[in-house]
Amino acid sequence: MARITTPLTNTEVKQAKARDKEYNLSDGEGLQLRIKPNGSKLWLLNYSRPYTKKRVNLGFGKYPDISLADARKLRAEARTLLAKNIDPMEHRDSISNHQKEKIENTLLNVAKKWFQVKKSAVTPNYAEDIWRSLELHVFPYIGKRPISEITAPIAIKTIAPIAEKGSLETVKRINQRLNEIMNFAVNTGLIHSNPLTGIKAAFEKPKKQNMPTIKPDELPDFMRALSIASIKIVTRYLIEWQLHTIARPSEAAGAKWSEIDFENNLWNIPADRMKKKTSSFRTVN
Incomplete structure (x- = not known):
């Protein structure tokens, strides 16, 4: 006959005292409150990993930061994942890594990596011109955005004020440089595709004209x-x-x-x- 665990009460959780050795109070379905000798209380979910069936503990955080109700909600979410053969620990780590990548891989940071490659293929003066144009027209507005969140409407909105001034050559160059950065992000595995490929169609083309000369x-x-x-x-x-x-x-x-x-x-x-x-x-x- 299966052992029935009586769910914890808020009073039991609050009044649980430290002992010489750490011990656990069980709320059922793998949820445990671990009380350490120093008095700290940690919520854990003990579960079997999909496929390997290895028993592991997934930490939910400290009590009272995480209440009994919060811990039960987290348990329910983890058990929903397990029902789909998704390891909740791996799922949490994946989300954490994704958030870290978003913070680290901003447009500005990716552009810096791209520029290290780009400047080796152009003259120093041209390289300076490239970076100055991005510092002036792009980075102040969308430089801190994750590269994965840069879309065509966002880029077009950023470039539009330049086009409104009639600086169409500058618009053309900014479009080209943004596309090079996005292609670099694709080729280095940061994004799956370049969403800015066709943004030049949103702007008027600069009129070609010969440079003025004298006879x-x-x-x-x-x-x-x-x-x-x-x-x-x-x-x-x-x-x-x-x-x-x-x-x-x-x-x-x-x-x-x-x-x-x-x-x-x-x-x-x-x-x-x-x-x-x-x-x-x-x-x-």
């Missing part, structure tokens, strides 16, 4: 205007340096004396400052 016969007038322009002398020298070397603005602005070969009138631009990551030589007259 060769207009160059003398330009140089005269440059010589009397109200600008810093270093800016004037930079423009003249570009005209002499036909270098990109970032390359010209980053030029160092150590890169100039005065004997051969050559400027050696290091590979890490070139767009295609290869060294370049320019004649300097």
Whole structure:
């Protein structure tokens, strides 16, 4: 004949005294109150794990933080899981790990990991531009959100103010960078798919236009205007340096004396400052 356990009362739980050795009071169906020699009282559920049938104890917390009614509710939830062959201890650990991952894997933290890879494939100046744009337009608004909770509507709402200002090139770049971060999250197993794949369709495309130029016969007038322009002398020298070397603005602005070969009138631009990551030589007259 099965042994019948009399359920505990609130008075029994409250008045249970410490002894020289720890002991248990049973409420039935595996729920126990363990009283330790120091007087602390812990709720435990003793159960058989699915499949292995190994007996284990699942802690529910301390009394009185967890009342008798609370403990019984937790017991009922655990027994519901067991009825479905789900181990309540593994289930709780899974939820805990998921919550921890959500806290750790925010958009900002994942972006930092992505950027460590990205910056090795671009020039330092371009890498700085990438990160600055995210710091300005993205991180203050959704940087603390878990990567798993970033959706297309959330991203579109974040980018919309930039589009409203007419900065469509910036919108295009932010879209691209967010998609790269999300693809990185997919490839590193943080999310199952990239929900931002089609967000560019929510914004107007920037109009393509050629950069403004001047004709060769207009160059003398330009140089005269440059010589009397109200600008810093270093800016004037930079423009003249570009005209002499036909270098990109970032390359010209980053030029160092150590890169100039005065004997051969050559400027050696290091590979890490070139767009295609290869060294370049320019004649300097």
